[in-house]
Amino acid sequence: MKNKFLGIPYxxxxxxxxxxxxxxxxxxxxxxREGGFSTGNFSNMLxxxxxxxxxxxxxxxxxxxxxxxxxPISYWMTREGPGVKRIALVVLMLPMWMNFLLRTYAWMSLLxxxxxxxxxxxxxxxxxxxxxxxxxxxxxxxxxxxxxAVVLGMVYNYLPxxxxxxxxxxxxxxxxxxxxxxxxxxxxxxxxxxxxxPLSLPGVISGxxxxxxxxxxxxxxxxxxxxxxxxxxxxxxEMQFYxxxxxxxxxxxxxxxxxxxxxVCMAIMNRFGDGEETAVML
Amino acid sequence: MKxxxxxxVLSLVMLCTTVLALTGCGSSGGDADKGVVNVYNWGxxxxxxxxxxxxxxxxxxxxxxxxxxxxxxxxxxxxxxxxYDVIIPSDYMISRMIAEDMLEExxxxxxxxxxxxxxxxxxxxxxxxxxxxxAYTWGTVGIIYNTTMLDYxxxxxxxxxxxxLSGQILMFDNSRDAIGIALKYLGYSxxxxxxxxxxxxxxxxxxxxxxxxxxxxxxxFDKLEGGEAAVGxxxxxxxxxxxxxxxxxxxxxxxxxTNLFVDAMCIPKGASNKANAEAFINFMCQPEVMAQNLDxxxxxxxxxxxxxxxxxxxxxxxxxxxxxxxxxxxxxxINLPQETLDLYDSEWVRLMTS
Numbered sequence: 001m002k003n004k005f006l007g008i009p010y011x012x013x014x015x016x017x018x019x020x021x022x023x024x025x026x027x028x029x030x031x032x033r034e035g036g037f038s039t040g041n042f043s044n045m046l047x048x049x050x051x052x053x054x055x056x057x058x059x060x061x062x063x064x065x066x067x068x069x070x071x072p073i074s075y076w077m078t079r080e081g082p083g084v085k086r087i088a089l090v091v092l093m094l095p096m097w098m099n100f101l102l103r104t105y106a107w108m109s110l111l112x113x114x115x116x117x118x119x120x121x122x123x124x125x126x127x128x129x130x131x132x133x134x135x136x137x138x139x140x141x142x143x144x145x146x147x148x149a150v151v152l153g154m155v156y157n158y159l160p161x162x163x164x165x166x167x168x169x170x171x172x173x174x175x176x177x178x179x180x181x182x183x184x185x186x187x188x189x190x191x192x193x194x195x196x197x198p199l200s201l202p203g204v205i206s207g208x209x210x211x212x213x214x215x216x217x218x219x220x221x222x223x224x225x226x227x228x229x230x231x232x233x234x235x236x237x238e239m240q241f242y243x244x245x246x247x248x249x250x251x252x253x254x255x256x257x258x259x260x261x262x263x264v265c266m267a268i269m270n271r272f273g274d275g276e277e278t279a280v281m282l
Numbered sequence: 283m284k285x286x287x288x289x290x291v292l293s294l295v296m297l298c299t300t301v302l303a304l305t306g307c308g309s310s311g312g313d314a315d316k317g318v319v320n321v322y323n324w325g326x327x328x329x330x331x332x333x334x335x336x337x338x339x340x341x342x343x344x345x346x347x348x349x350x351x352x353x354x355x356x357x358x359x360x361x362x363x364x365x366y367d368v369i370i371p372s373d374y375m376i377s378r379m380i381a382e383d384m385l386e387e388x389x390x391x392x393x394x395x396x397x398x399x400x401x402x403x404x405x406x407x408x409x410x411x412x413x414x415x416x417a418y419t420w421g422t423v424g425i426i427y428n429t430t431m432l433d434y435x436x437x438x439x440x441x442x443x444x445x446x447l448s449g450q451i452l453m454f455d456n457s458r459d460a461i462g463i464a465l466k467y468l469g470y471s472x473x474x475x476x477x478x479x480x481x482x483x484x485x486x487x488x489x490x491x492x493x494x495x496x497x498x499x500x501x502x503f504d505k506l507e508g509g510e511a512a513v514g515x516x517x518x519x520x521x522x523x524x525x526x527x528x529x530x531x532x533x534x535x536x537x538x539x540t541n542l543f544v545d546a547m548c549i550p551k552g553a554s555n556k557a558n559a560e561a562f563i564n565f566m567c568q569p570e571v572m573a574q575n576l577d578x579x580x581x582x583x584x585x586x587x588x589x590x591x592x593x594x595x596x597x598x599x600x601x602x603x604x605x606x607x608x609x610x611x612x613x614x615x616i617n618l619p620q621e622t623l624d625l626y627d628s629e630w631v632r633l634m635t636s
Contacts, residue, residue, distance in 0.1 A: 033620070047628070050635035108501075112510050113449075142449075145496045227496025228455045231634030239630070245623035246353075 028252035041253035048236060048254065052261070055233040058147060059215035062154035063162075066211045067204065069155070070162035074203075075196075077163075078170045089167075092160050104153055104224050111144040111152075111225065118143070145227030153221040154211075161210035169203030170196065205269055213262060233258050316341035319558040322355065322366040323348055324545070329578035336565050342558050359384060359550055366550055367559035370418050373544045377408035378617035385414045386549040392560035395567035402606070403584035406544060407473065407614045415546035416563050419581035421518045422604065422612065423459065423541040425534045426502075426525075431512035439467040439536045441513055443486075448493045452505060452514030455497035457630040458615065459541070460487060463515055466538050472613040475622045484629040488636045506531060517543075518601050519581055525601075533601045539611025544584070 032038045077088050095103060110116050118140040121127060127139055143149055173196060181195045219234025233254065240251030321333075325348040333344040347366075349355045352375040358364050359379075371379065379385050390396055396416060403417035425436050431450065432441075442451055442463070454460040462472040464483035474480065495511050503520070505511045507527045516524075521533040547566065549559045565571060573591035576583045582602045583589045589597055596602060618626070 048631065048635075051631070054635075109504075112505075112508070114508060114510050223455065223497075224501070227494075227498075229491070229494070229497060229634070231631060235634075236631065239627060245620070245627045247624070247627065 025252045025255055028248050029256045030253075031249055033247070033249060041250050042257070045253065045257055051231050051233055051236050052258075054230055055216050055258075056261070058150055058154065058230075058232070059212055062151045062158065062215045063208055063212045065151065065155045066159050066162040067208065070159055070207060071166055071204070074163050074166035074170055077167050092163060096160060100157060101220060101224075103157065104221055107149075107153055107156065108144065108224055111149055113140045113142065113144065115144070117141075144225060145229060147226065147230060149225040150222050150230060150232075153225040154215045154218060157221070158211040158214055161214075162207040165206040165210065166200060166203040170200045173199050201272070205272065208269060209266060212265070216262060217258065316343070317555055317558055318343045318345055319368060319555050319562045320345045320366045320553075321347070321368045321562065322364075323368075323370045325350060327370070327545075327579055329575045332566075332571055332575055335571070336562060339565065340561055342561060344562070365552075365554055367553040367555045368547055368562050369550055370545050370547050372615075373406065373408040373546070374615040374617045376415050376546060376548060379548070379550075380409060380414055381617060384551050386551050386553055386556060387413045388416065388549060388563070389556075389560060392557065393564040393567065395564045398567050398569055398572070398585045398587045400584055400586055402609065403544065406542075408544070408616045409546070415548045416567065417584035418545045418547050418566070419576065419579070420542060420544040420584055421582050421602075422535060422543075422609070423463070423515055424518055424521065424601075424604075425513060425536060426506055426516050426521045426531055427513040427534065428506065428509060428511075428528075428530050429532050430530050431509070435532075436513065436534050437537050439463055439538055442515065443467075443490050443493065445493060447512055449495050450512035451490075451494050452502055452511045453487075453490070453494045453497050454515060455499050457626045459515070460497075461626060461629070462541055462613075462615075464490075466536070466540060466611075466613070469538065472541055473616050473618065475619060477622075477625055480622070480625055480629060484633055487633050491633065491636060503527075521601055522580075522599065535604050535608040537608070537611075539613065542609065542612035542614050544614055545581075 029041055030037055030039065032040060077085055080088070108115075112118070121141065122139065131137055177199070178191055178195060181191045186194065217234045217237075219232060219238050222228070222230050222232045222235060237251050237254050237258075240247045240254070319342050321344055323346070327348070328346075330346070333346055337343055349358070352372050355369060355371055356375060356378070359366070359369070360382075376385070393416065399417055403420060405412040406417075409415045425439075425441060427436055427441070432447070441447070442453065444451075454463070461480060461483050464486045465472050465474060465479065468479070468483060468486065470476075470479045470483070496505070498505065498514070502511075502514050502516050503524060506514060506524055509528070509530075518533065521531075525531045525533065547563045549556060549563075553559055566575070567585070569585060569588040569591055572583060572585055572588035576588065577593055577596065580596070583592065589603065
């Protein structure tokens with residue numbers, strides 16, 4: 001009986017701040033400005049196909065890059081002693097103590113054509129070298145205002161969300177399981193491929209979820225690092241609420257479609273992993 | 283038990299403060315029978331010393347509050363939850379409020395100082411018969427450019443389509459301002475509701491897109507001050523700030539005309555102290571008061587009498603006070619009908635996904 005009471009604040013919290021807003025989004029998505037039921041908000045959703053395409057493509061690339069960088073780092077961290085682990089974790093978390101926008105602004109001044117990185121390259125004579133070798137005539141690498149910069153921003157901001165779950169899962173693998181595999185004659189490649197990697201999949205799946213979802217709905221990164229030239233879903237939704245034409249109906253419809261697509265993606269993802277990790281995405 | 287006592291004390295304290303607040307209102311309301319005026323303005327948009335001076339001159343108590351943008355002002359007024367006597371919205375919002383019958387007509391017999399407002403700032407598009415508003419400040423949108431990166435003086439919007447500047451051009455990340463520039467460049471009104479003209483303007487912006495380095499709002503400060511970009515359109519007041527930071531920058535108003543924005547004082551419908559509100563507006567139109575206020579907030583003055591009293595630096599600034607001839611073609615934003623606003627948004631998506 002007592003245990004039930006402990007859950008009540010959480011249930012109330014969820015009801016007010018998760019369930020009710022969800023119903024509001026669904027409600028808005030199916031109404032028009034004049035009021036009354038309509039599916040009109042969805043009928044021209046196809047005109048935003050490009051926005052959906054760009055957002056999902058960039059988010060998928062960012063997630064893959066996070067996985068390719070994050071997995072080896074997590075693996076390495078678990079192999080180290082407790083001192084190194086602790087320092088590595090702190091270093092990983094440290095940037096997250098700073099505001100997200102501030103970090104993204106910092107990347108802006110790093111990547112600009114006259115930014116810190118290009119100045120550095122120019123100071124060490126890199127451009128002269130390239131020009132001499134290839135006969136080109138460049139004085140900077142174009143880095144900012146590209147889709148690559150948007151992906152970089154996503155990877156930088158969300159990488160810890162990939163590393164931490166993978167690290168946690170690998171770290172908890174029973175050392176005796178690995179020893180057993182070695183006793184049975186598996187070399188280290190086989191131990192990794194047939195024991196460690198399959199056991200770490202739940203961590204990989206929650207890492208992918210935790211990077212992909214914020215990446216697909218981000219809106220500040222594309223504005224600041226992408227030069228506002230690529231409209232992403234987050235920007236499109238924001239525009240419906242703070243743009244010239246206040247249109248929460250279309251904004252909700254776009255949000256709803258995005259949520260459904262993400263849910264489907266996650267459902268497919270979860271077929272590859274352990275069922276219990278599905279809880280993460282909810 | 284302790285908790286109960288605490289709760290009791292707390293509620294007593296709250297009750298007392300409520301009563302005090304109520305009686306406080308009552309007593310200030312009765313101040314020498316002059317009453318009060320409730321002023322609702324943008325944050326950091328008045329020299330607050332002037333409020334005391336107004337009270338000293340007239341005996342009317344000022345209750346002053348601030349809002350952050352036109353949209354929040356609109357939602358507060360339309361919810362009917364507040365009682366303000368003087369508000370200071372921008373042009374397009376004034377036209378929307380007039381259209382929705384949210385403003386009281388002004389009695390100009392009570393505002394004799396209105397004669398100080400220049401003819402150029404009367405009867406603007408958002409209030410064509412000049413019945414509802416008195417100009418407070420104004421400014422223009424123009425081209426800010428880096429004189430070391432541009433070998434000519436841009437006198438036309440065409441500079442933003444100059445292929446020689448590819449990758450050095452910044453553009454508004456705001457559909458109304460960006461499409462407005464393209465409309466002006468094509469020679470149309472910025473308040474057009476003709477879908478063909480708007481589509482043509484967006485086609486022009488799509489042509490421009492490969493040349494644009496990035497679409498920005500306040501990021502333009504960093505990018506122009508740091509020499510990251512050569513040219514970009516922005517508001518004249520901010521141009522002065524940027525030129526202070528980087529003297530290589532300069533400001534030009536294009537010959538095709540541009541947007542002129544005006545914030546003006548209005549009285550919302552049903553204001554309970556209308557006469558006091560008019561007294562306040564009248565006070566703000568005194569040249570000395572206006573000059574003191576504009577020196578403080580740094581925006582531009584709609585009155586030549588007051589301009590004479592400004593600090594020399596601001597008074598003689600060609601950015602703040604361009605030639606009359608340049609202002610001949612300017613448009614002031616008015617509120618657009620909903621279909622047009624929707625078209626703006628969908629056309630903006632077309633530009634962004636092109």
